[in-house]
Amino acid sequence: MSNTEKTVIIVKHDGVARGLMGQIIKRFERVGLKLVALEFLQSTEDMGKAHYPDAESWYRKVGERTLSEYKEKGIDAVKELGTDDAIEIGKLVKQWNVDYLTYGPVLAMVWEGPNAVKIGRKLVGETNPINAAPGTIRGDFSSDNAELANQHKRPFYNLVHASGEVAEAEDEIALWFEHVEVIDYSTYAAPLMGMQGKLTRK
Numbered sequence: 001m002s003n004t005e006k007t008v009i010i011v012k013h014d015g016v017a018r019g020l021m022g023q024i025i026k027r028f029e030r031v032g033l034k035l036v037a038l039e040f041l042q043s044t045e046d047m048g049k050a051h052y053p054d055a056e057s058w059y060r061k062v063g064e065r066t067l068s069e070y071k072e073k074g075i076d077a078v079k080e081l082g083t084d085d086a087i088e089i090g091k092l093v094k095q096w097n098v099d100y101l102t103y104g105p106v107l108a109m110v111w112e113g114p115n116a117v118k119i120g121r122k123l124v125g126e127t128n129p130i131n132a133a134p135g136t137i138r139g140d141f142s143s144d145n146a147e148l149a150n151q152h153k154r155p156f157y158n159l160v161h162a163s164g165e166v167a168e169a170e171d172e173i174a175l176w177f178e179h180v181e182v183i184d185y186s187t188y189a190a191p192l193m194g195m196q197g198k199l200t201r202k
Contacts, residue, residue: 013104059090
């Protein structure tokens with residue numbers, strides 16, 4: 001199948017606790033992606049740390065984005081976080097994210113289909129829920145924003161995680177699932193969704 005990819009979608013604890021799992025799954029089903037793995041679990045600290053990158057470039061990018069948001073809002077980063085070093089702030093934000101991901105049970109899934117990674121990101125919406133478009137998961141179900149997150153020194157409560165790139169998805173599948181847990185099967189809808197060439201007359 002051309003452009004077939006797999007992507008990891010995780011309903012985080014706030015989505016689980018609010019009873020949104022079914023509605024979130026429905027978004028992916030109705031666009032034609034195929035659910036090939038699913039697990040409801042309590043993630044560990046080690047899993048949470050492994051889920052997020054441990055690279056200086058990632059820490060710097062996250063830290064610089066946080067500093068930019070603080071500057072825009074007139075917040076003193078040193079006063080609030082104890083430092084204005086982008087890498088150190090990136091490490092702090094990672095720990096916030098780990099705490100969020102491991103706070104309670106999550107629903108981890110693998111979805112498959114053409115351009116699954118891009119479609120997954122489109123369905124979940126912008127990271128900051130206040131900027132997420134109506135019709136996206138975050139735009140429809142979350143009103144969290146940078147001011148609240150910064151005030152309480154936490155990440156956005158944005159309900160879901162979606163893989164950002166194909167390589168990232170492959171790493172995340174290996175982290176969250178055993179190989180035998182990812183199932184290969186066909187759906188009746190695939191030809192109708194354009195996933196198996198074109199319709200043919202019988």
